[in-house]
Amino acid sequence: TEVPIGELVADACELYEAVSEDKSQTFEQSIDSDVTIEGDRDLLFQMVSNLIDNAIKYTPEGGNIRVAVSPAGSEVRLEVSDSGIGIPDGEKENVFQRFYRVGKSRSLPGNGLGLSLVSAVTDIHQGRIDLADRYDDEEHPGLSVVIHLPVTVPDGRGPDRQEN
Numbered sequence: 001t002e003v004p005i006g007e008l009v010a011d012a013c014e015l016y017e018a019v020s021e022d023k024s025q026t027f028e029q030s031i032d033s034d035v036t037i038e039g040d041r042d043l044l045f046q047m048v049s050n051l052i053d054n055a056i057k058y059t060p061e062g063g064n065i066r067v068a069v070s071p072a073g074s075e076v077r078l079e080v081s082d083s084g085i086g087i088p089d090g091e092k093e094n095v096f097q098r099f100y101r102v103g104k105s106r107s108l109p110g111n112g113l114g115l116s117l118v119s120a121v122t123d124i125h126q127g128r129i130d131l132a133d134r135y136d137d138e139e140h141p142g143l144s145v146v147i148h149l150p151v152t153v154p155d156g157r158g159p160d161r162q163e164n
């Protein structure tokens with residue numbers, strides 16, 4: 001099926017915004033893409049939901065969550081970033097394993113399955129994932145998860161866009 005990825009991400013944000021607000025976090029979204037990708041809507045929704053769930057969970061009260069979708073050539077770029085506790089560089093490659101949790105996991109609940117699902121869904125859609133610190137700050141690095149997925153219907157936006 002052709003999945004409108006921007007709409008899907010907006011739907012997931014709508015579901016999680018209240019959870020984030022309950023933690024007095026600021027929740028920003030920037031959805032600037034009307035492309036579709038060939039794939040499985042339910043799996044993609046699970047993928048995005050798990051990323052947002054992690055961002056909220058691993059970010060203390062008063063922090064910031066940001067979800068962005070933007071065009072990237074023949075791909076769409078999805079970023080979920082937070083101002084939370086982050087993942088140390090030596091652990092970034094481990095967290096996609098099933099049941100793996102950093103520091104088990106710093107007393108927050110979970111099974112260590114979310115990111116293995118995210119990784120599987122990205123693979124199924126021929127995408128790729130990058131994890132990076134959001135801030136250059138050892139104490140409060142935050143996390144930025146960036147996923148690129150190939151698009152099927154190119155974005156009408158960009159420099160050559162026809163108005164009306």
Ligand code: ATP
Nearest residue numbers: 054055058086095101102105110111112113114115
């Ligand atoms: P589940 O998703 O199954 O409820 P979980 O959140 O512990 O449990 P994953 O989503 O797979 O499992 O994440 C694996 C580990 O990666 C987490 O336990 C945590 O240590 C780390 N992690 C994931 N997302 C973040 C994040 N946004 N900030 C800091 N650490 C994170």
Ligand code: MG
Nearest residue numbers: 054110114115
């Ligand atoms: Mg999780």
